[in-house]
Amino acid sequence: MKETISRPKGSKGGHLDPAVPTQAELDIMREKAEALGRTGERLGRCLRRLKVLEEKIKGLEIEGKEAKEVNELIYEFNQMREKAEKHLHHLIIHREAIGFRRHHNVERIYRIPAKKRSLQEEDVREDHHP
Numbered sequence: 001m002k003e004t005i006s007r008p009k010g011s012k013g014g015h016l017d018p019a020v021p022t023q024a025e026l027d028i029m030r031e032k033a034e035a036l037g038r039t040g041e042r043l044g045r046c047l048r049r050l051k052v053l054e055e056k057i058k059g060l061e062i063e064g065k066e067a068k069e070v071n072e073l074i075y076e077f078n079q080m081r082e083k084a085e086k087h088l089h090h091l092i093i094h095r096e097a098i099g100f101r102r103h104h105n106v107e108r109i110y111r112i113p114a115k116k117r118s119l120q121e122e123d124v125r126e127d128h129h130p
Contacts, residue, residue, distance in 0.1 A: 046084035
């Protein structure tokens with residue numbers, strides 16, 4: 001449900017106080033804020049998925065699974081990481097559109113893990129074999 005801002009008392013249209021945004025300006029600001037929120041949500045989902053994948057990868061490595069099986073998850077992890085980087089870039093663009101000019105905290109808050117390298121067969125632990 002959209003909120004409306006009433007015009008200043010005595011105003012019947014025409015020129016408004018430039019310090020008071022018009023309804024159209026408020027609608028544009030709202031859309032920008034909602035777009036920013038959606039982008040932040042997308043980035044958050046990617047980061048949560050990266051954590052899940054990282055735990056799965058660690059689990060497979062501990063179990064001594066074949067490199068092929070681990071590498072499939074590493075590939076998925078790196079694809080999700082690229083997606084997260086794209087969403088972080090879009091988040092910064094949306095912040096710029098709203099008027100934020102400093103973004104150093106954004107990258108600190110939305111920390112994207114480093115890319116993982118694929119395993120070679122000899123990289124996989126053999127702890128479970130006698």
